[in-house]
Amino acid sequence: MKNYLLTIILVSICIGIADIISPLANGISKYTKTIGILIILCVIISPISKVIQSIDESFFDKIHGNLTIDEEDSKNKYDDILQNYLNEFSISELNTQIKNILNQEFTIPKEECDIIIFSEQTGENLCISKIQILLSGKSIFKNPYEIENYFSKLLKCDCIVLIK
Numbered sequence: 001m002k003n004y005l006l007t008i009i010l011v012s013i014c015i016g017i018a019d020i021i022s023p024l025a026n027g028i029s030k031y032t033k034t035i036g037i038l039i040i041l042c043v044i045i046s047p048i049s050k051v052i053q054s055i056d057e058s059f060f061d062k063i064h065g066n067l068t069i070d071e072e073d074s075k076n077k078y079d080d081i082l083q084n085y086l087n088e089f090s091i092s093e094l095n096t097q098i099k100n101i102l103n104q105e106f107t108i109p110k111e112e113c114d115i116i117i118f119s120e121q122t123g124e125n126l127c128i129s130k131i132q133i134l135l136s137g138k139s140i141f142k143n144p145y146e147i148e149n150y151f152s153k154l155l156k157c158d159c160i161v162l163i164k
Contacts, residue, residue: 004047011043087126091117098131098151106147112137114164128157136164 015036022032095115102108118130131151135142144161151159 008040008043011040015039083121083124087119087121090126091119094128098133101151101154102133102147105150106139106142108135108139108142109137112139128155130158130160131155133159133161134164135161140164 015032019029019032019036022028094117098115099110099113102113103110112135114134114136116132116134117128118132119126119128121127133147133151135144140163144163147161148159
């Protein structure tokens with residue numbers, strides 16, 4: 001630190017002497033002052049370059065490694081959110097389609113049936129493991145075994161028809 005201050009003082013004195021010696025008539029004094037200020041700035045900034053040189057390159061690699069891990073984690077997080085959204089949408093759409101089939105094939109009004117879909121996710125795939133169909137109103141007189149067999153064959157999963 002002592003050498004650093006001594007260098008700044010000596011450079012300032014040298015620039016002052018050069019300014020005094022420079023001829024005033026040609027206007028060189030302005031340029032001498034400008035160049036002197038630039039030299040002093042370079043001397044003041046020089047320790048920063050030593051600090052940057054002393055930083056190990058592995059330091060930047062560690063920072064880059066941490067940033068890439070964070071980017072991957074955030075990408076995985078958003079992939080999971082998207083996958084969950086798509087799964088919920090798929091189950092909702094399947095629920096609507098089952099109600100349409102019940103209406104078309106078995107003449108069960110959509111208001112008289114509720115569908116519960118049990119699903120599980122294996123990797124990126126959504127698997128339907130079980131479907132419960134809850135019937136109410138006049139639909140309770142429909143043959144539950146016929147409905148169970150129809151959906152078991154169609155969706156290749158367990159289907160249970162219950163009465164509300």
